[in-house]
Amino acid sequence: MELPGPWVAAEANDDIRRNGIGLDPVGAEWSEIDVPGHWQQHAKFASSDGPVLYRTNFHAPAPAEGHRRWVTFDGVLYQGDVWLDGAYLGDPEGYFTLVGRLKRFAKLFGRRVSLEDVERELESAFPVRAIATDANERLGLYVAADETVGDEAMLIHLSRFLAVPPAAIVMRRVAELPLTSTGKKDYRWAEARR
Numbered sequence: 001m002e003l004p005g006p007w008v009a010a011e012a013n014d015d016i017r018r019n020g021i022g023l024d025p026v027g028a029e030w031s032e033i034d035v036p037g038h039w040q041q042h043a044k045f046a047s048s049d050g051p052v053l054y055r056t057n058f059h060a061p062a063p064a065e066g067h068r069r070w071v072t073f074d075g076v077l078y079q080g081d082v083w084l085d086g087a088y089l090g091d092p093e094g095y096f097t098l099v100g101r102l103k104r105f106a107k108l109f110g111r112r113v114s115l116e117d118v119e120r121e122l123e124s125a126f127p128v129r130a131i132a133t134d135a136n137e138r139l140g141l142y143v144a145a146d147e148t149v150g151d152e153a154m155l156i157h158l159s160r161f162l163a164v165p166p167a168a169i170v171m172r173r174v175a176e177l178p179l180t181s182t183g184k185k186d187y188r189w190a191e192a193r194r
Helices: 014-019 115-125 151-162 187-192
Strands: 007-011 031-033 052-055 071-076 082-084 087-090 096-100 105-108 111-114 129-134 139-144 169-173
Touching (some): 105 115, 105 129
Parallel strands (some): 139 169
Antiparallel strands (some): 007 031, 071 096, 082 087, 129 139
């Protein structure tokens, strides 16, 4: 399904950053804008250095049982936080084509496991920060924690949470998790080290 413009756009301010991702209708501060295109081609945003938020509405039938849908943004310029129906898709940086699904997943013993759920579980059970990755039928983890948190305790906890043997989890300690320029976990760094 193609989603060409017009979309609506607004310069990001605190209120729009907090509320602009919801499903509610947009207010008067939003202007129609052509997509594809750059916001500076629009008179209202010609002198703006950004950030600018874009929105559109569309309807699509639910995928068939056992199938999933993909969202592709072709040519987002530099940095984009992407949301769909209030669910966060990701925040890659650079000029790129973004292809994503609603959540990050790994496949463990034939089951899809949400990497976000794994991170949330580990971070709520222990005083750690973690990035979870798909490590070819195993779960990869980069963990920043002090010495008081034992690797074995974390492995046992996650193996019980996921109902998998501890050997299915590959954990690497790091002094601190790498962050993007926007202060979010740098998932691309972790993926590059798989």
